[in-house]
Amino acid sequence: MYKEKRLHPATIFFNFLQFLKEFALPIILGLFTLRGQALLYLIFILGAIFLVILSFSVASWYRFTYRVEDEELRIEHGIFIRKKRYISINRIQSINLTQSVFHRIFKLVKVQVETAGGGEGAEVSLKAVTLQDGELLRADIKAKPESIEHSTTEDVPTDYPSDKISVRRLFIAGTTSGSIGVLLAVFAFLISQAEQLIPDDFFDQSVQWIIGLSLTLIIGLGIILLIVLWLLGIAGTMIKYGNFTITKYKNELFITRGLLEKKQITIPLKRIQAVGIDESILRQPFGFAEVYVEVAGGSLEKGEDFSTVLFPILKREEIEAFLEKYLPTYKSPSEELHTLPKRGMWYYLVRSSVLFLIITSVILYFLPQFIWITVVLLLIGLLYGFLKYKDSGYNINHKHVTVRYRRGLSRSTIRIFHNRLQAVEIKQHKVERMQALASVKLSIIGLLGSGTHYHVKEMEGKEAERLFDWYSYRKRDEANSNIYS
Amino acid sequence: MKQFPKNMIAKNAIKAWKLTAMIYVLVLWLLTIGVFILTYIFEWNFWYGGAAIMISLLCTYLFIFLFPNIRWRRWRYEVFEQEVYIQHGVLIVSQTLVPMVRVQHVDTKQGPILKRFNLASVTISTAATTHEIPALLEDDATDLRDRISTLARVEDNDV
Numbered sequence: 001m002y003k004e005k006r007l008h009p010a011t012i013f014f015n016f017l018q019f020l021k022e023f024a025l026p027i028i029l030g031l032f033t034l035r036g037q038a039l040l041y042l043i044f045i046l047g048a049i050f051l052v053i054l055s056f057s058v059a060s061w062y063r064f065t066y067r068v069e070d071e072e073l074r075i076e077h078g079i080f081i082r083k084k085r086y087i088s089i090n091r092i093q094s095i096n097l098t099q100s101v102f103h104r105i106f107k108l109v110k111v112q113v114e115t116a117g118g119g120e121g122a123e124v125s126l127k128a129v130t131l132q133d134g135e136l137l138r139a140d141i142k143a144k145p146e147s148i149e150h151s152t153t154e155d156v157p158t159d160y161p162s163d164k165i166s167v168r169r170l171f172i173a174g175t176t177s178g179s180i181g182v183l184l185a186v187f188a189f190l191i192s193q194a195e196q197l198i199p200d201d202f203f204d205q206s207v208q209w210i211i212g213l214s215l216t217l218i219i220g221l222g223i224i225l226l227i228v229l230w231l232l233g234i235a236g237t238m239i240k241y242g243n244f245t246i247t248k249y250k251n252e253l254f255i256t257r258g259l260l261e262k263k264q265i266t267i268p269l270k271r272i273q274a275v276g277i278d279e280s281i282l283r284q285p286f287g288f289a290e291v292y293v294e295v296a297g298g299s300l301e302k303g304e305d306f307s308t309v310l311f312p313i314l315k316r317e318e319i320e321a322f323l324e325k326y327l328p329t330y331k332s333p334s335e336e337l338h339t340l341p342k343r344g345m346w347y348y349l350v351r352s353s354v355l356f357l358i359i360t361s362v363i364l365y366f367l368p369q370f371i372w373i374t375v376v377l378l379l380i381g382l383l384y385g386f387l388k389y390k391d392s393g394y395n396i397n398h399k400h401v402t403v404r405y406r407r408g409l410s411r412s413t414i415r416i417f418h419n420r421l422q423a424v425e426i427k428q429h430k431v432e433r434m435q436a437l438a439s440v441k442l443s444i445i446g447l448l449g450s451g452t453h454y455h456v457k458e459m460e461g462k463e464a465e466r467l468f469d470w471y472s473y474r475k476r477d478e479a480n481s482n483i484y485s
Numbered sequence: 486m487k488q489f490p491k492n493m494i495a496k497n498a499i500k501a502w503k504l505t506a507m508i509y510v511l512v513l514w515l516l517t518i519g520v521f522i523l524t525y526i527f528e529w530n531f532w533y534g535g536a537a538i539m540i541s542l543l544c545t546y547l548f549i550f551l552f553p554n555i556r557w558r559r560w561r562y563e564v565f566e567q568e569v570y571i572q573h574g575v576l577i578v579s580q581t582l583v584p585m586v587r588v589q590h591v592d593t594k595q596g597p598i599l600k601r602f603n604l605a606s607v608t609i610s611t612a613a614t615t616h617e618i619p620a621l622l623e624d625d626a627t628d629l630r631d632r633i634s635t636l637a638r639v640e641d642n643d644v
Contacts, residue, residue, distance in 0.1 A: 296612070422613035425581040427574070443613040451613025473567035473584045 004065040004076075008128045010106045011064075015057035015127070017102070066126060068140045073113065075124055087113065087124065093271065094252070095141050097134050099262035109134035113141070161325050165244040165312060173241060173313040174234030176282040241312045248326050253310070267308060271296050273420050273444045273452075275330045276307065277319060280410040287316045291323075294414075294452065296445040330400070330415055337393030337404055337413075344437050344458030345389045352385030353378055394456050394463075396470050403442065403454050414454060420444055422451060424471040426464050438464035490563035490570045497602040498560070498620030502553040504598050510545050517541045562618050564629065566636060569609060571616055587611045588637035591630045595623075609633060 030042050056079070064077040073092065075085045097109040111126040111134050129137070165173075242259030255265040274294040283289060291310040314322055324331045360374040391411050393404040401421075404413040425441040432438060439457040446452030456464075469475045517537040524534050552575050561572045569583045588609055595605040605626035606619040621629060 419586075422587045422611040423581060423583045423616070425579050427577050427579040429577040433578075443611070445612040451611075453613075468580070468582065471582055471584075473586070474565045477567055 004067045005129075005133065006065055007061060007126055008106065008108050008130055009061065010102075010108055011061045011128045012054075012057045014102065015060065016054060019053050019057075066124075066137075068137070073124065073141065085124065089141055092141055093268055094266040095138050096266055097138065097264045099258075101260045103128060104260075104262070107131055111137060160247050160249055162245060162247040163311070163322075163325075165241060169313050170238060170241060170244075171234060172286075172288065174237035175230065176280065176286070176288065176313075177233045177237045237312070241309075244312055246311060246326065253326060255308075255310070265308060267293065267295055269327070272327070274414050274416040275310075275323065275327060276415070277413040278410050279316075279412075283313070284411060288313050289316055289319065290314070291319060293327075294444065294446075329417070332395070332400070332402060332415065333397055334395065337395045337402065338463065339393050340389060340456075340458055341437070341460050343435055345386070347437075347458045348389035348392075349382055349385040352388060353381035356381040392456060392459075394459065394467070396467055401442065401467065401470070403456055405454070405456070416442065416444055416454075418471065421471060424468060426468055428461070428464075432458065433461075436461040440464050440467055490561040490572050492562050492564075494557065494560050494562070494618065494620050495602075495604055495622050495625070496557070497604055497622075499553045499557045501598050501602050501604055501620055502556065503549055504601075506548040506553065510541070510548060513541050513544055560619075564632060564636070569616070569633065571618065581616060583609055583611060583614075583616055585633070585636045585639055588633060591633045591637070593626045593630050607633075 027046065031039070034042055059079045060077070063079055063082075064075075066073065066075045068074070068089070071089050073087045073089060075087075077083055077085075092113055094114045096112045096114075098112065099109050103109060106128070107130065108128045109131050111124075111129060113124040113126075126134075126137075239259045239261075241257055243262075244257040245255070247254045247256075251269045253267040253269065255263075255267070257263050257265075272293045273296050276292045276294065277289045278292060279289040290312055291314055292307045293310055295308055310326070311322065320331055356374060356378040360371070360378050363374045364371055388406045391404060391406040395402040400415050400417045402413060402415045404411065406412070422443045422445060424443070426438050427441065428438045437458045438461045439455060440459060442454045442456075443451045444454075517534070517540075520537045521534045523529065524531065555575050556573070559573055559575065559578060563570045567585055569585070569588075571581045571583070573579060589612055590610050592608045592610075593605045594608060599605055599620060602620075603623050604620045605623050606617055607621060607626050607629050609616045609618070618629070
């Protein structure tokens with residue numbers, strides 16, 4: 001593939017759409033708020049801007065070329081200033097093909113190429129090329145045999161371990177997705193906006209009508225609303241995780257997902273920093289969980305931090321088997337976690353309720369009639385603290401450390417390899433020392449160089465030291481030399 | 486029982502920290518004076534000024550007289566072939582292990598106050614964390630930096 005290639009002309013359309021997306025809100029606002037002559041001016045200005053953007057879109061499409069030459073991916077672009085970017089193929093970590101709804105109409109794909117550098121955004125992003133060109137480029141860059149079998153994105157080579165989500169599981173995942181809350185907020189927002197569109201007198205009438213209705217009918221409407229939201233949650237999950245397929249190649253995991261917008265994600269195994277199991281509050285009682293990995297560098301997916309979902313929903317007892325299949329090194333010989341000593345519980349209770357305690361005392365002083373609200377909050381705080389204490393756990397074996405903790409509404413279990421830990425810290429204040437308790441902080445590579453840190457607070461002091469010694473490379477060396485001598 | 490890191494940092498660190506603390510506390514005292522002036526002009530309750538004095542006095546005692554000494558006594562570090570072991574903290578004592586294979590770069594730093602006492606600090610960075618050994622004698626700091634960066638060159642073969 002030595003010939004210079006341009007992106008598919010549909011790119012012009014995409015560039016244009018992207019512009020529209022960014023300016024949609026001000027434009028719509030303008031259309032709604034402005035009246036008469038002001039509106040006319042706005043339309044004129046918008047027309048002019050549209051023309052300029054359109055010509056820029058065409059020009060930038062025309063000037064953007066890519067080719068593979070001398071083991072390099074060579075991109076040249078820029079309208080007035082010519083920019084050239086040559087990326088050595090050896091340095092390319094992953095190449096992802098994505099299809100949005102619009103891509104599918106034209107049978108196109110978006111190609112994202114990432115190098116080890118990481119940071120924000122893909123190193124190179126080809127907005128739209130034909131499916132064939134995309135596959136060809138991927139084959140050229142990866143030069144791996146399976147790419148040829150990959151003539152269409154639909155079929156997956158059978159000789160590699162692979163799993164596809166079942167419709168039933170997808171349904172369960174949607175039901176328990178917990179995005180109901182978010183949808184509720186969106187719905188409330190829409191209603192509040194609708195207020196402006198509906199004529200005032202009609203709105204007043206409806207309000208009176210609603211108030212006039214009996215309580216039972218309101219509850220009935222509420223239930224219908226919840227069902228609608230539930231169905232929306234399922235639809236959302238279907239769209240996001242529909243056809244979710246994970247395949248393991250020699251040293252990378254390959255994920256395809258999405259019903260409308262098709263995404264392909266490649267995760268090189270050596271960039272995985274930790275494996276996590278997330279049990280959200282709706283899934284935990286039913287024994288379901290989501291498996292994710294923390295991946296260093298690159299932006300595999302924007303907006304999802306650097307955690308990438310390995311499988312959206314699994315039964316708890318299936319997880320170890322799943323890990324054995326895809327990440328055998330992460331399989332733990334024992335699942336049993338050590339819990340924290342009882343005397344550490346007080347710290348958790350105090351930490352989670354101290355804010356509410358202060359609020360309660362202030363309210364008690366100024367507005368004693370509202371005390372019950374803060375007391376309820378205080379109780380919720382205490383309960384949350386207790387859950388945090390109860391959920392905290394850890395386990396060390398020769399290879400990795402496993403830490404379980406509660407983050408927000410879900411319980412997370414994270415497993416980190418000894419050599420993925422960047423540093424380990426023990427913290428202890430006077431009172432903790434007297435009680436022989438200590439807190440531990442484990443650090444791994446995180447987003448944008450700041451690192452991700454996991455804490456086990458108020459664990460048995462002796463155990464903290466054991467963890468510390470387990471981490472110490474010096475102690476490991478000593479232990480090894482003792483074996484060999 | 487866990488053994489502590491062996492090396493202590495330069496004794497002059499106390500002086501440097503005291504000087505730094507003095508600058509901050511000076512600002513606090515200026516604010517306190519400001520409160521008194523405002524109290525005088527607007528005829529506020531005298532208790533505000535009283536509280537400000539109490540806070541300033543407490544901070545002066547803690548940050549200039551008490552903490553620098555404890556902090557210095559607590560600060561220890563030791564560099565092994567495989568890792569750096571650091572202990573520090575006034576109220577909360579923390580002990581940190583930074584393996585050589587994870588060290589990305591080592592820097593020495595010297596601000597105007599450290600310069601005055603011929604001190605420098607060493608900063609050790611990994612991909613996720615940064616650790617500072619403050620206030621070493623200039624020569625010690627340079628030696629330490631060079632030593633760590635040499636040791637950090639080891640290959641990571643523990644996969």
